[in-house]
Amino acid sequence: MIDLKRLRDEPDFRAGIERKRVAPGLIDDVLAADDARRRLLTEVEELRARQNAASKEIGKAAPDERPAKIAAAGALKDELTAREQVLAEADATVRDLALRVPNPADPGVPSGGEDDGVVVREVGTLPAGPPARDHAEFAEALGFIETVKAVEMSGSRFASLMREGVLLELALVNWVVSRLVAEGFTPVVPPVLVREQAMEEAGFFPTDRSQVYEVDDGELFLVGTSEIPLSALHRGEILSADALPARYAGVSSCFRREAGTYGKDTTGIFRVHQFDKVEMFVYADPDHSDDEHERILALEESIVGGLGLPYRVVNIAAGDLGAAAARKYDLEVWLPSEGRYRELTSCSNYRDFSARRLGTRVRGEGGNRLVHTLNGTACAVGRTLVFLWEHCQDGDTFVVPDVLRPFCGFDHVTR
């Protein structure tokens, strides 16, 4: 959620919001509603102060004076109750509006939408042409995935990973996690079922509710990313300054309904309802979150680059950032069968947007401040396999990238 005080006081803050797609008038509506709310608040608090004082006197008063004083206090109370109701409505109005206001885009973020991201750099050499077989065909042929029975039992966008495909998945997870541990990340296998409250506090509800699977009559929800449980790790806490940065590496299955993607990426496992992912999540000191962001980006690059995949880094434009991110980089990898770059990983700086609802702060000299939170994909396993299967094959043979060989125990697969 947004900082209303900054929205009120800092023109740049407002400008950053307006660079995202916001309903016209929303910002003015929030400000007006907040103004009304604060006026009511002052009024109610004055009434409360009088009511408190009146009640206190009753306690001290002589027994014969009490009935009159209780009557007077009762009258005050009725007035207070009425005003409190108006205040509660004003509160709700402000909250509803405020929740719709996105985090402002950073000054360094390009303006525009989906097509206006700026390519920061391109790394690696692109293959001359398309692969002998696309990832779906190749992986089916070599027995790495099974889709027919998976679709029969679970529906479209489900697949089984099989044989060496499984060993490759485990190798990827192992390699990536061990790298992150070496970088100071604490590995976590979190719950993938969470309560509605966790979804709300992580900022996924109500916006992305339609993308989420419900379980147990709506008691629990399957997470679409371990960002959700990782963000809950310090909810409501005031961390000591030396606890930051706190870096976590979540390993989990992720579940997404992929509503509204009918017809997109229908073959293979590029886009599925269930996949495994290693996710980075960092709680950072507000003064150093930009450094952390660059650090996460560098890690993502070294992982994708380490696998030998040609990629480019895109500085995502304001309109494409989503509500929470102030800045976001995507790593797009060349997909030979489509002859274009497709998103593999990304990393975002949420600043204090998410921490405000989570209530995660740092203890500091001049008072406690909200932490900044950042997240980034270390390895979206299934999709990484897609790229590897297209880049490291000749039609019948899959060649394992060097870095994974110690983790999977073979260097190629032929069928």
Place this chain on the structure above:
RNA sequence: GGAGGGAUGCCGGAGCGGACGAACGGGACGGUCUUGAAAACCGUUGGGGCGCGAGUCCCCGUGGGUUCGAAUCCCACUCCCUCCGCCA
């Protein structure tokens, strides 16, 4: 799944419906003393909102309720503990 007990500040632990944002102990921090340290002694020590400020309001697991007044009474929920049953 059934039966009972509990949730208070960094920790432990009190708290007849009015004097409680909360005793007391421990810890931590600052100071005195000391060559240094320990001990002893003195002091400080929760969070949040609104307001230029004086100040004021809110928070004793969470959400409601009763009352002039709730940490204290009532209801619901969550979590923890004990016992029984079941179980990878």
